[in-house]
Amino acid sequence: MSEKHKSNPENTSPISTSGKILLALFPLLALGAVLAYIVLTGAGLTELSGPPVEAISVERITLPRPGLIELKVVNDGPQPVSIAQVIVDEAYWAFSAEPSTTLPRLGQATIRVPYPWVREEAHVLTLITSLGATFEAEVPVAVESPQPSASLFLRFGLVGIYVGVVPVALGVLWFPLMKRLSQRWMNYILSLTIGLLIYLAVGTWLDAIEFAEELPAFWQGVPLVVFVALLSLGTLLALGSIRGRSGDVLSTAYLLALGIGLHNLGEGLAIGAAFALGEAALGTFLVLGFTLHNITEGVGISAPLVQKPPKVTHFIGLVALAGAPAILGTWLGGFAFNPVLATIFLSVGVGAILQVVWEVGKLVARSSESTGNALFNPVNLAGLATGIAIMYFTAFLVKF
């Protein structure tokens, strides 16, 4: 197009820069006028205005100490909402609201209810608005919310290490064996890695959707997941193409570790948040389950490196990148859970994992080609199925 314009200079209007700015601004000024007209006069639409619609979304409930329940709420309806009273377990209860009981659209408030909640039992809170609409929030199992303290920080960190870092590191220990495998078996292992990644992509996607569906309406949770996942997939693919067509296996491994890391961040978030809500009884069994479930991730990270083994320090970096986010996730989930950030992290994770499926897939394709096999040969397919099966069945240990 621009070429064409250059060849026909007489088509370009002789207009100054300030003229162009005016032309750009004119529709905006007209928009302002229309908006002002609608706001000031109602634009003949007043008859269309329906009854008031109120909406409140409860973002987080905490029990900071015995005798106190705290709610963070956001008004995700179209107009201001006043919270007139609070009912706890079908009894009206005193409460205070910061900054105000009246929330403008998208406004937030912290509601404090001095209620003698009962340890390990369930409670239901009902917010009742000035128009009598009710919004419920549930405390499924009442336990005091974790307050940040050095020792709890440490213990949460340990959980993250057992769930994330340890299994990934153990999986990497298979690397010396993998180096000695035939090309055929290596393809099997790489296909297994793809199976693992597909399983993780699905799981991370479902987790992201779960968080997204609970977000206040204006966040448009599910589309947010789709767009963030696509955007991160696209960005990583673009970065990959900059690296060159051949693709360097080390950076593939790092991207793989990043994707798995984001997945483990999600796992950590869920664990920490479950603790904060008193839903978690973290038994030995469960941690063992996570360790078994996540050990395949270590295999996956190191598999692409067989062709060109890097320095040992890289392995440490890869393990940290894939496993350590579980620690961060546990902390965030336990102390400062934010459903919006959780949704975004998990969506990025989906994109990242899909990108590595693509990268590792290319590796398998090239390698199969070099041995004169088709990409979808029985060995590769068996590897893929094994990868999915391992993840699926070890998940029995951690899903209840």
Added chain:
Amino acid sequence: MEKNISRRNFIVGGAATLLAGLGVSRLSDVEGSGAPTGLIQHPEDEGHDGFGMVGAVDPERNGFDPLEILVDWDHGSVSQLPNGQTLREYQIVAVDKEIEVAPGITFPAWTYNGRVPGPTIRCTEGDRIRINFVNAGSHPHTIHFHGIHPFEMDGVPGAGAGEIGVGQTTVYEFDAEPFGCHLYHCHAVPLKRHIHKGLYGAFIVDPKEGRPPARELMMIMNGFDTNFDGGNEIYAVNTVGFEYARRPIPAKVGELIRLYLINITEFDPINSFHLHAEFFDYYDHGTTLKPTLKTVDTIMQAQAQRGILEFRYRWPGKYMFHAHVSEFAELGWMGNFNIVEQEDFEQALAESGLDQSWDERALNGSSLDR
């Protein structure tokens, strides 16, 4: 959000063995929450004052005051019929009105004369009652009296004038019988909605021989379904939740207290009344001069059931009364009598924002001399 997490219950139910050896032992036993299981934990700073509602309802804005409704007997405009019978005429207008049923919570009510409950119609057995009814509301309405009357005066669809359309009027006329504690309510369809929206009131017929002098009070147990989900968010007597807890009802030690109690609560099959620290005699429907139940402290009423309670307090104190359905009590149906010695009575009146005229009306409710 919490729902989201509760669905992530893959962490729930892990084996009881905690990760003692791994350093994550007692993870769920977070600092400071070591209280024994099952004990109610009281807040350190708020004490027990957390119970109840925040704020107060402004009677001025509502146009009616639950304390006044206790004693505002409406004897109508009285005249004599040629045959010597007393005629009592009433004007009742059905009108839509937004009322405040709990501090800060408004309810789009349908009312008789702009108040919930409607006017307390009080007369003597055998009086001729004439109700000039105007429907200024937005739906067809009726007035159905619990009493003895001809079919045409029953105030239901298909009887006499039937449903009275918007802007229409009718006259309900009948003799007041039997004596007792009765009620009236709208009987247009759908019945449930017409009742719970607020169209009801007390209809008290005094016996010809009268009842012993007493401090008389009228209470209608009602509820409000503010979110229209078929269940009440607010329970009360005379509409405003917890109003008599905030402003106790004054009475004197030793005096006879007579309570006309009516249950119109919609959705729940039963409501009840429990008096603290004293027992009462109960006259079911108020249609007898002898108690139907003696020496009880709790009675229950189905919807539209009603009766008269009589009791005296021996000692001063702020005695509680409430539904002994705990849920109703904690959702607003709870109040107090402020029983005081003679010399403290004026102060008790003032504390609840009442004056001498309130006391006079409480002590002279009977329609016998009017």
